[in-house]
Amino acid sequence: MAAGRTLRQADAAIVRRAIVIKVVPVWHNVTRFSNEFFCGRRCRMVRVICIANQKGGVGKTTTAINLSASLAVFEKRTLLVDCDPQANATSGMGLDKNALSQTLYQGLLGEAAGQGLVRDSLLPCLKVIPANVELIGFEVEMMAAPEREKCLRELIAPLRPQFDYIILDCPPSLSLLTLNALTAADSLIIPLQCEFYALEGLGQLLQTVKRVKRALNPGLEITGILLTMFDRRTNLAHQVAAEAEKHFKDLVFKTTIPRNIRLGEAPSFGKPIILYDATSQGALSYIELAREIMTPTFETSAASA
Numbered sequence: 001m002a003a004g005r006t007l008r009q010a011d012a013a014i015v016r017r018a019i020v021i022k023v024v025p026v027w028h029n030v031t032r033f034s035n036e037f038f039c040g041r042r043c044r045m046v047r048v049i050c051i052a053n054q055k056g057g058v059g060k061t062t063t064a065i066n067l068s069a070s071l072a073v074f075e076k077r078t079l080l081v082d083c084d085p086q087a088n089a090t091s092g093m094g095l096d097k098n099a100l101s102q103t104l105y106q107g108l109l110g111e112a113a114g115q116g117l118v119r120d121s122l123l124p125c126l127k128v129i130p131a132n133v134e135l136i137g138f139e140v141e142m143m144a145a146p147e148r149e150k151c152l153r154e155l156i157a158p159l160r161p162q163f164d165y166i167i168l169d170c171p172p173s174l175s176l177l178t179l180n181a182l183t184a185a186d187s188l189i190i191p192l193q194c195e196f197y198a199l200e201g202l203g204q205l206l207q208t209v210k211r212v213k214r215a216l217n218p219g220l221e222i223t224g225i226l227l228t229m230f231d232r233r234t235n236l237a238h239q240v241a242a243e244a245e246k247h248f249k250d251l252v253f254k255t256t257i258p259r260n261i262r263l264g265e266a267p268s269f270g271k272p273i274i275l276y277d278a279t280s281q282g283a284l285s286y287i288e289l290a291r292e293i294m295t296p297t298f299e300t301s302a303a304s305a
């Protein structure tokens with residue numbers, strides 16, 4: 001578990017690297033090239049990970065931003081796609097959602113190619129497809145369109161060869177946008193806030209996943225349940241963790257995300273936590289989550305999906 005971890009040597013190295021990436025991109029490109037060469041990463045399959053839970057405020061966007069940034073710090077070429085009209089992932093990455101002429105909306109309607117929507121971020125390995133409030137229109141405009149659940153899958157298909165990971169941040173509903181994300185994804189992470197009613201609604205989400213798997217995306221796997229805003233001092237947090245482990249067993253990530261004030265502050269500075277406070281418990285937890293996702297078990301299960 002990440003909560004209560006001390007700053008280990010490996011973490012300190014990653015944090016140092018994050019800081020260097022910020023100031024010396026040339027150095028970063030050199031190391032990236034050598035890593036790709038020696039690890040043979042160009043041959044590996046891209047993984048599209050959907051972050052979904054129809055419950056609001058459970059840490060989907062915080063996870064999407066900070067998992068993406070942590071994977072990028074490990075020099076994985078990562079694309080964060082904001083699939084929520086609230087556009088919190090867009091603003092949390094420092095993009096002005098009101099100043100964007102083209103967003104995911106135009107892409108989903110077929111008015112723009114995916115490549116034209118990709119924006120840079122403060123981390124060289126992390127790119128973003130932003131959203132804004134226009135995205136609400138997608139649901140209405142596509143209501144009667146055939147194959148409307150496959151728009152996102154088709155949009156990102158040509159981008160797959162350029163990225164190791166594509167992370168999809170979903171809105172708090174089981175709407176057409178979430179269905180698009182589930183249809184486009186190889187795997188699903190479900191953030192679960194450690195509070196009363198945490199498991200409520202999860203049955204409905206799992207039923208939806210089952211239906212999507214049957215009708216639209218047979219390869220979709222649940223990568224894991226992520227316990228968020230975990231406060232180790234409260235009995236309730238431990239009870240929710242025990243309940244989740246009882247129901248979902250190994251599907252619960254070993255990493256838990258603690259309630260951490262720095263994680264709450266970072267979006268208002270338009271930065272992932274690793275660039276806002278790299279030594280905070282929040283930053284270390286998301287680094288740990290990225291490490292868990294990159295382990296061979298997850299790589300293998302995704303490859304077989």
Ligand SMILES: Nc1ncnc2c1ncn2[C@@H]1O[C@H](COP(=O)(O)OP(=O)(O)OP(=O)(O)O)[C@@H](O)[C@H]1O
Pocket residue numbers: 055056057058059060061062063084086088170171172228229230257258259260261263264265267282
């Ligand atoms: N681990 C954490 N510690 C402290 N604050 C957190 C943590 N995770 C998220 N928050 C804060 O909680 C709020 C909700 O988080 P977030 O926006 O990530 O949830 P969400 O599931 O994406 O919400 P929505 O359903 O509205 O899209 C935000 O203000 C965020 O900064």
Ligand SMILES: [Mg+2]
Pocket residue numbers: 060061062084088170171
């Ligand atoms: Mg959100």
